[in-house]
Amino acid sequence: MKFFIDTANLEEIHEARSLGMLDGITTNPSLISKESVSNQKEIRSHYLSICHLLKNEEDISAEVISTNYEDMVKEGEELSLVHPRIIVKIPMTQDGIKSINFLSKKGIKTNCTLVFSEGQSILAAKSGAYYVSPFIGRIDDISYNGLHLIKNIKKIYENYNFKTRILAASIRTPLHIIECSKIGIYAVTSPIQVIKNLLRNPLTDIGLDKFMKDYKNKII
Numbered sequence: 001m002k003f004f005i006d007t008a009n010l011e012e013i014h015e016a017r018s019l020g021m022l023d024g025i026t027t028n029p030s031l032i033s034k035e036s037v038s039n040q041k042e043i044r045s046h047y048l049s050i051c052h053l054l055k056n057e058e059d060i061s062a063e064v065i066s067t068n069y070e071d072m073v074k075e076g077e078e079l080s081l082v083h084p085r086i087i088v089k090i091p092m093t094q095d096g097i098k099s100i101n102f103l104s105k106k107g108i109k110t111n112c113t114l115v116f117s118e119g120q121s122i123l124a125a126k127s128g129a130y131y132v133s134p135f136i137g138r139i140d141d142i143s144y145n146g147l148h149l150i151k152n153i154k155k156i157y158e159n160y161n162f163k164t165r166i167l168a169a170s171i172r173t174p175l176h177i178i179e180c181s182k183i184g185i186y187a188v189t190s191p192i193q194v195i196k197n198l199l200r201n202p203l204t205d206i207g208l209d210k211f212m213k214d215y216k217n218k219i220i
């Protein structure tokens with residue numbers, strides 16, 4: 001199971017790397033806007049800095065901010081030239097799937113984002129997206145079941161042997177990660193804190209405390 005970190009922050013990426021929990025990065029325009037960048041040139045240079053932190057098979061999804069086909073394709077081609085580890089992230093719109101289709105045929109890897117239904121996931125796969133990003137947490141936010149969607153997408157992709165990889169996004173809790181692992185999802189993307197929350201268990205803390213006390217009481 002791959003752990004992607006949903007951030008554009010270099011410190012968080014370093015932290016994930018130091019924990020040994022970094023398999024890739026996803027970003028989006030909201031995350032980019034939190035960093036000290038104020039124009040396209042700075043944003044691309046920021047992506048490049050992130051790429052330099054990545055190794056082996058790791059990649060970073062960089063989202064287009066254009067909304068029409070011609071501009072999305074142009075922006076996608078430009079982003080792909082910034083660094084070979086960049087995956088062009090494209091929203092699930094009509095122009096989006098046309099762009100994914102075009103870019104995929106040119107050998108440019110894409111991540112189809114803002115996916116909220118089984119139907120959208122089929123279109124993402126048929127367009128040739130390398131990743132599909134269903135947003136689990138945002139579905140839960142409106143009282144539907146994000147994990148149920150992920151399970152269905154996995155089933156559909158298996159039925160047709162679609163090659164698109166499922167990158168479960170909008171992961172908000174450790175339980176999301178655990179349930180995705182049971183379903184057999186390729187990757188999850190979450191803030192680093194959600195991964196750190198997997199660590200937490202009071203019995204571990206109590207147990208460690210007792211081991212240390214027992215040891216110190218007897219051994220000098």
Ligand code: E4P
Pocket residue numbers: 006026027028113133135137138169170171189190
């Ligand atoms: C995924 O690619 C998105 O960037 C992200 O996971 C959205 O998460 P959020 O719903 O917590 O903003």
